Amino acid sequence: MKLDITTKHLRVLNLLNFTEGKDLELMETLMGISRPNLNNYLKDIHKHIKNVEKTGKMDCIITDIIGKKQLYPLLKKKQTVSKEDRIFFLILKLLIEGTLNLDYLAELLNISRRTLNIDLLSIKDSLNVFELKIESHTGRGIFLDGNISNKRNALCCYIYKYLVEEEYLPTLFKTSFSYITSNYEISSLLNHDIEKFMKDFNFDTFFYNRILLTSFYISFKYLVLDPDEDMKNSYSLEIALKDRFSFETYFSKVFSKDEIDNFYNFLHNSVFKDIKFKNIGGFLNILKICSGNFPEESIYLKDHLSIWKDVVKTVLNKEISPEDEILLKNVIQRVSFSSKQKHYLYIYEFYFLNLNLDSYTSNKCISLFKEFRKYYWNISFTDVFAIYFILNSPKKRPVKEVTILYKNIPILILEGMKNEIEHKYNIVIKDFVNNLFFEEHRKNNHVSTVGIFGDIKLYDNFQHNSESLEIMYLDLKI
Structure with missing residues (x-):
């Protein structure tokens, strides 16, 4: 009998290696599954290991799986589309396109129309949370019905989920949706403005802030969900907030008086200026989430x-x-704000699995996570990492001057670990610079040594122009 490998198998495998097989309870929590189901996933994974004795003993299965570096790429090649992934795919496609062609999708997904009709029941329940409905028109297909703002809110949540989870999802997602982020407006203009925004306004505090801003922009500006709706009330932020009083009335809720002038100039020279004014409430909410600046939560x-x-x-x-x-x-x-949200969509925020952390740090973060979960039911593991590193930055005495390049790791995490990195590598960190701005930074600053992490890839032109530049390869294993 054919053994299907799904997204959950891939996540279970990486979580098992992260915990070194010592904390199945954490894996259950992060995966949202029971122990019997977790054991079944582990057994499925074990069957793909060659030259090991097939056994039902979980201790032996876990020992055999841990540390097999070639196992993940092997399973990734055999990955199939699970029911959970299929429903996620269908919701995302419906939100983007507004309609579903069931005959086409049945052939694409290699499933029956009956299975698709059963999936639609789950889709209805998921979209009801956003006060959206789906309607079936005989001979025409399935259509999404509801308020345009609710559609955009739902799309923002699901685009965010897609971008965060993309690494683990079946190739079906990439082939169907990669066009959204691979165009020049998103991959170049938006990304550049987001990095500048992060740097200039100290918004690089949390994991996934970049993805959150990207998801909002795609959902509320880039994708046209309703051509007729887009023609109405078409004033942009640039036009509606031209006078400073109106501008300050809205953004003083997020930025200090010292930051308002700079943000005014930034907004009116960035792609965000084209966001429709009617969506300013959503934009302000996204900025609050990115910064954690919720005045309404201060009383608690x-x-x-x-x-x-x-x-x-x-x-x-x-x-x-x-x-x-x-x-x-x-x-x-x-964290307080997130725990009160009505529109809660479970998202597997597993970027921490890419960080090369020592077992002591990992175990402390796991313990913090378990304790915080007693009070905050949906606190993310990545937020716990931020908490841990904020609280652990001992003073050390370094020597060599190094400019640190970063990409996906929030700057707050790096700054929180500054002293520990300096001590480990016997260096002094001159500056943290996003890799997109390195060449510009180098023109105005003397740089003799750069430190990079595993998720930074040096471009050819960078390497060719760097004969006199020393490169240090760093990790977060402190």
Whole structure:
């Protein structure tokens, strides 16, 4: 009998290696599955390992699986589309295109029309959360019905989920949706403006902020969901907020007085200026999420801080200092805000599996996560990493001057680990520079040595012009 390998098998495999097989409970929590189901996934994975004794003993299965580096690419090649992935694919396609052709999709997905009709029941339930409905028109197909704002909100959530989970999803997703992010407007103009925004306004605090901003832009500006709707109320932010009083009325909720002038200039010279003014509420909400700046949550800050102090004391055996309180304020407010959201879509935020962390750090973060989950039901594991690194930045004495290049790792994480990185490599970090801006930075600053992490790939022109540049390959294993 053919053994299907799904997205969940791939996630289970990487989680098993991350936990070194010592914490199946964490895997159950992050995967949202029971122990019997987890065991079945592990057994399926084990059957693809050659030259090992086939056994039903979980200890032996786990030992055989851990550390097999070629196992993931092998399973990835055999990956099939699970029901969960299929429903996700259909929802995303419906939100983007507004309609589904069931005959075409049955052939594409190699399933029956009956199976598709059963899937539609799950799709209806998922979209009801966003107050959206699907209608079936005989001979024409399936159509999405609902308020355009609700459609865009739903699309933003599902685009975000797609971009965060893309690494693990079947190739069907990439072949169907990669056109959204591979065009010049998104891959170049938007990405450039987002990096500038992160750098100039200190928004590089959380994992996935870039993806969140990208998802919003794609959903509320780039994709045309309703041509007739787009012709109405077409004033952009650039036009509607030309006068400074109106501009400050809205964005003073997110930016300080010192930042308002700079943000005004940034917005009116970036792709974000073309966002429709009627969508400003969504834009402000996204900016709040990216920064963790929720004034409405500040009244609960004292109560949350009491909980956080207890958790940190229990797990790390340390006190949260007044300086830590300032750094953690926005993290606390964001976690508090997220735990109250009605439109909660489970997203597998597994970028932390790409970080080469030592077992001590991983175990402490796992313990923090478990403790925080007692109070915040949907706190993400990546947010726990941010908390841990904010709280751990001992002062060390370094030597060599190095400019650190970064790409996907939030700058707050790197700055929080600055002293530890300096101590490990016996260096002094001159600056953190996003790799997109390195050539510009190099023109105005003397750089003799750069430090890079595993997710940075050096381009050919960079290498050819770098004979006098020393490159240090770093990791986050502190």
